[in-house]
Amino acid sequence: MSDTSNGRVVEVINFLATHPTESFRLSEIAENLGLSHGSAHRVLTTLTQAGYLLRHPKHKTYTLGIALVMIGQAALAQHRSIDIARREMARLCEDTRAQCSAYAIADGELLLVAKEGAAQSHTGLGRVGEHRPFVPPLGLTHVAWSAQATLDTYLAGAPVQAGAKIAAYCRQSLEMVRARGYSIVANGPHVSALLRALAERPAARRDETYWAEIGKLIETLTQPEIQMKNLAETVPDGVFQISAPVFGPGGNVDLELTLSGFAPGVSVSELERYTARLCAAAALTSAEAHGQSPSGYPAAPTVRRA
Numbered sequence: 001m002s003d004t005s006n007g008r009v010v011e012v013i014n015f016l017a018t019h020p021t022e023s024f025r026l027s028e029i030a031e032n033l034g035l036s037h038g039s040a041h042r043v044l045t046t047l048t049q050a051g052y053l054l055r056h057p058k059h060k061t062y063t064l065g066i067a068l069v070m071i072g073q074a075a076l077a078q079h080r081s082i083d084i085a086r087r088e089m090a091r092l093c094e095d096t097r098a099q100c101s102a103y104a105i106a107d108g109e110l111l112l113v114a115k116e117g118a119a120q121s122h123t124g125l126g127r128v129g130e131h132r133p134f135v136p137p138l139g140l141t142h143v144a145w146s147a148q149a150t151l152d153t154y155l156a157g158a159p160v161q162a163g164a165k166i167a168a169y170c171r172q173s174l175e176m177v178r179a180r181g182y183s184i185v186a187n188g189p190h191v192s193a194l195l196r197a198l199a200e201r202p203a204a205r206r207d208e209t210y211w212a213e214i215g216k217l218i219e220t221l222t223q224p225e226i227q228m229k230n231l232a233e234t235v236p237d238g239v240f241q242i243s244a245p246v247f248g249p250g251g252n253v254d255l256e257l258t259l260s261g262f263a264p265g266v267s268v269s270e271l272e273r274y275t276a277r278l279c280a281a282a283a284l285t286s287a288e289a290h291g292q293s294p295s296g297y298p299a300a301p302t303v304r305r306a
Contacts, residue, residue, distance in 0.1 A: 008035060008043045010107075013052065016064050018129040023061035034206055081246055081254050081289035086114050088281040089257065093117030096274045099261040102246075104254065105142055110134050113255070132198050133205065133214070135159065136170045137226040141243045141256045144177040145294045161215025166226070173227030181298040182279055184231060186224035187240035193217055231271045238262070242275050244282035251294035257282045 011033050016024070024032075030040035044062055047053040051067030082102065089100040093116045102114040110132040132138065136158040143154045151174065155167055177183045185191065194217040205211075224235045231239070239262060246255035259278050262271070286293065 008033070008039060009047065011035075012040075012043050012047065013064075013068075014129065014131060016053070016062065018127050018131075020064060020129070023056060023059070023063045025059075025061050029062065079254075081248070081285055081291065082113055084285045084288045085246060085255055085257060085281075086116065088285055089114060089116040092259070092277055092281050095277060096259065097263060098259050098274065100278075101258045101260065103139065103142075103256040103258065105134060105139070106131070108134055110139050110142075117261075126199065130199075135214070135218075136162070136166065137173060137218070137221065138198075139256065140170070140173055140177050140227065141183045141245050142253045144174050144183075145245070145251070145253065145297055159211050159215025159218060161212055162218040166218055166221065169221070169223050169226045172223075176227050176229065178296060179298075181244070182275060183241075183243040184228040184275075185226070185240045185242075186222070186228050186233070186235040187237040188222060188225045188235065189237075190217065190220040190222065191225040191240055194221065231275065232268050238266070239271055242271070242278055244275075244279045245286075245297075246282050246289070247286045247291035247293050247297075249290050249292060251292050254289070254291065255282075255285070257285070 012029060015029065015033060026037065026040055026044060029035070029044065030037050033040070035043075044053060044055070048055050048062070048065070051065045053062050054065045055062055085102045089102065092098075092100050097117070099115065099117040101112060101116075104111050104113050112126050112128050112130050112132075115128055126132070134142075134154075134157070136155055143151055146154070155170055158166060158170075173183075194214070197214055197217055224233060225240070228235065228239070241258050241260035243256050243258040245253045246257060248254040257278060259274055262274075285291075
């Protein structure tokens, strides 16, 4: 297959992995991924013959095949931090009654690899297996402790429409995240609108108008919607999410654990406790997965109001 065909194979598997309990006809897959029926048919036939997909004999719909189970198990064996994180996330959600998600970077995008709990407010951040563009200011926790060259590449990835103001906000935010060891994002209409736009079907990302719209939405973000100064900062709609890093053996960020969907009226003292618990869960996951925090990471992130 050509590189383009290989990319289509990946897109089909990613799409179906995001909807593990659903089945789709060829036309539905083609529409969601922006493929011609001919291209979709060739990819689906190849994957079905390999056992990666299953085609229903009567309904002519496609689902994930059993051959992917072996691949998934092998991948989890190589990435122990995900199973450890799931355990800690479940405990965290039981304690906080919020929702906890784990994100990784895959193929230059944010990938939701695990989610626990039911949000008490706000819209959920997506399905396990969903990809989101990894563009500033998303995923600050993943890059905050990276080398300067990596930071420059990350910041340069913002859509042109985002502008210099957002670049300045992001640089300030990275400093705040590094200093305290975790991230705090305010809830607000602009960040909600951005997340809704990012949830567009994958085919939309090939369209220049999509990126122009994303850039305009990023430009509307306020500083607190990118990074709050502290948990007690006065913002109209409260806290959207709090994130902490899980480090790998090389000091890189393997996962970003994120608490969101807080109950309405949650107090600052409760948020402080939630943040301390989140940081502890991330640190325990790092330790059990033999992760090592990089130089400059706070030995024990301090949760305080100012």
